Amino acid sequence: MEAIATREACGLTLAKLGRVNKNIIVLDADLSESTKSIIFAREFPERFFNYGVAEQNMTASAVGIASCGKVVFINTFAIFATGRTWDQIRNGVTAGGFNVKIVGSHGGLSVGPDGLSHQCIEDVSLMRAIPEMVVIVPSDRIETEKVIEKAAEYYGPVYIRTSRAKSPNVNNEDYKFEIGKGNILQDGSDVTIIACGVMVEPALNAAKALIEKKIHARVINMACIKPIDKDMIIRAAKETGAIVTVEDHTVIGGLGSAVAEVLGEEYPVPLKRIGVLDRFGESGEPNELFKKNGMTAENIAEEAKKIILRKNR
Amino acid sequence: MKTETSLTEKQLKKIACGIRKNIIKMLTESKSGHSGGSLSAVDILTSLYFYKMNYKPAEPNWPERDRFVLSKGHAAPALYAVLAEAGYFPTEELKTLRKFGTRLQGHPDRRKLPGIEASTGSLGQGISIACGIALCGKHIDKKNYRVYALLGDGENQEGEVWEAAMSAAHYKLDNLCAVLDYNGLQIDGFVKDVMNIDPITDKWRAFGWNVIEADGHNIKELIKALDDAEQIKGKPSIIIAKTIKGKGISFMEGKVKYHGLAPTYEECEKGLCELEEYEKKISEEA
DSSP states (O other), X not given: OOOEEXXXXXXXXXXXXXXXXXXXXXXXXXXXXXXXXXXXXXXXGGGEEEOOSOHHHHHHHHHHHHTTTOXXXXXXXXXXXXXXXXXXIIIIIITTTOOEEEEEESBSGGGOTTOTTTOBOSHHHHHHTSTTOEEXXXXXXXXXXXXXXXXXXXXXXXXXXXXXXEEOOOSOTTOOOOTTOOEEEEOOSSEEEEEOGXXXXXXXXXXXXXXXXXXXXXXXXXXXXXXXXXHHHHHHHHHHSOEEEEEEEESSSXXXXXXXXXXXXXXXXXXXXXXXXXXXXOSSOHHHHHHHTTOSHHHHHHHHHHHHHHTTO | OOOSSOOOXXXXXXXXXXXXXXXXXXXXXXXXXXXXXXXXXXXXXXXXXXXXXXXXXXXXXXTTOOEEEESSGGGHHHHHHHHHXXXXXXXXXXXXXXXXXXXXXXXXXXXXXXTOOSXXXXXXXXXXXXXXXXXXXXXXXXXXXXXXXXXXSGGGGSHHHHXXXXXXXXXXXXXXXXXXXXXXXXTTEEHHHHHOOXXXXXXXXXXXXXXXXXXXXXXXXHHHHXXXXXXXXXXOEEEEEEOOTTTTOTTTTTOGGGSSXXXXXXXXXXXXXXXXXXXXXXXXXX
16 A cells, blocks of 8 residues: 555545544544545534634534543544644643544655644644643654554543654554553664654664665654553663664653653653754755754764764763 | 422522522632623523423432433523522522532532532533433434523634534534523623624524524513424524523622632621512512
C-alpha cells in the first residue's frame, strides 16, 4: 500500500471502527475534508456531527456525549484541538475522566505553506502537562491504524497527533502498538536515536548513513510520549551511552523533554534534542523548514556523531 | 423528584428554605465558598429537583434520568444541599464541604460525588456539556430524558456560551432547557458595569432559543416556566430567571462581597434566625 498521511489513515480507521462499534461518535469543527474525518462522516452521517468553527463548544459537547457511554473522537487541526480548547480538555474531558479522544491533525512544521498560525509545535507539551492524558504521535499508516484502534479500546482521554504530509511506512504490518511502549526499529550500540511521528523516517535514514561511517545507531520509534517507555530509554542509555531525540515539535516539553526527564532522574547520559528551538515556524515546504531548523536526516546523523564524542568525557 | 402526587408550592418553599439553611451552615463550617450565587439559585434548583426532574438517587447512573449540569459550578454548595435533600448522600456529609478528603469539592467533581453529571467550575463549559448530552439523547440514543443546565449571568460573557447556544439551536435540541440565574452581580461588581450582557433575552432569542422570563424566587412561576419549556418543540428553551444574589439572608442580599465569601458564625446565627422566621411564615400561610 502506498504512503498516505497519518491524518488519512486516521479517517480510514475511524470508518473501519465505525462499522463494528456503534458507540463511536465523530465530531469535527469545519475541517472534515482536511482532517479526513469526512471518510467516517460519509459512511455514518448519523454518527458524525459538525460543530462549525467552534472548537471549545465541540470539545465540551464531546464530554456530554461521552457521558452517555459513547467513544467520542474530536477532530480538528492540532493548534485548535489543543490550544484553543486546553481548558475544555483539562477541566471538562480529563478532570471529568471522560472517554474522549482528541485527534489533532496538521501537527508540526510539516504543515508547510499555511505558516506558523497553523503549524502547531506545542500540542504535545500542552497535552502532556494535563494529568491522566495519554499522548501519542503515530508515524505512518500502519501505526496510526493501530493507535486509533487502541485509543478506542482504552477507556479515558487520549491525544493523538497526526500530520498533513504523506508518511512513508516505517513500521511492519504486524507491529503491535501498546500504550506506554516504544518500539525498536533498528538495533545498535553506539548511540540511540529516539523519534516520533514524521521524524521517524529521517531518523532511520540517518541511521543508515551512520552505518557507512561504522556507527551503529539504535532507532526507537517512541509513538507513545505519555506514559513514556522509561525502561526502554534507560536500557538505551545503559547500552548505547548517548541519546538523540527528534520531533517535529518544540524541544520544550515534547518528546525530547520527556526523554530528558527520564535520563535526568534515572541514568544521565549525553542527550541532544532535535526539534524546533524556541521559535515559530513560517511558510515553506516541509523539507525547506526542516532544513532551516536542523531537522533533516543529515542533521540527525551529524548530531549523533557529535554526541558520541561527548560520551565518557 | 417527580412523583405521582406532586409536592405543593408550600412544600417546595419549605424545602427551599431548608436548603438555604444547609447552605449557610455548610459555608460557615468550611469558612470559604460562594454564598451569594448559591442562595440565588436555590428556588430554581428546588423547582428542578423536587418538581420537574426524573431521577433515582439510589441509581445515579439510571440511563433514563433527566440530567442536570451546574454550569455555574461555584454554586456547588446549593447543588450539594439539594442532592443531600434528594437522598444522594446523608445531610451530615454537607459539613465536609471543601475539606481535605471530602466528596464535596470546592467545585463539582463527578468522579467524587454520585449525582454530578460533569465536573464544572470553568465557566461556559457546562452549557456545552449539556448540549452534548441533549444531542446524544435526541439524535444518537433517541431517548426521552430532558437536560437542564444552570448558567450564571456573568457566565454569559464567555464566548463558549454563545457557541453552545448556536449549536443547540442548529441541532434543534428541544430536550434542553437552560436556566439563567440572573442576579445581576459578579465578582467585580454589577454585571452591567463589568461587562453588560443585556439585552439578554433578545440575544438568546436571536440565537434561536425559546426564551421564557420568570421570577427566579417564585416557585409557581418557575414550575410553570419549566412545564412550558417542555412543550416547545424544535428549539431549545432558556428561562431567564430574575434573582437576588444572597436571597433569603437580608444582609447578604444584593451584596457583591458575598459572591465568594462565607458567613461568619455570628452571621450564620443571624441568617438561620431569619430563615426560621420565614419558615414559620410559610407554615402559617393558607
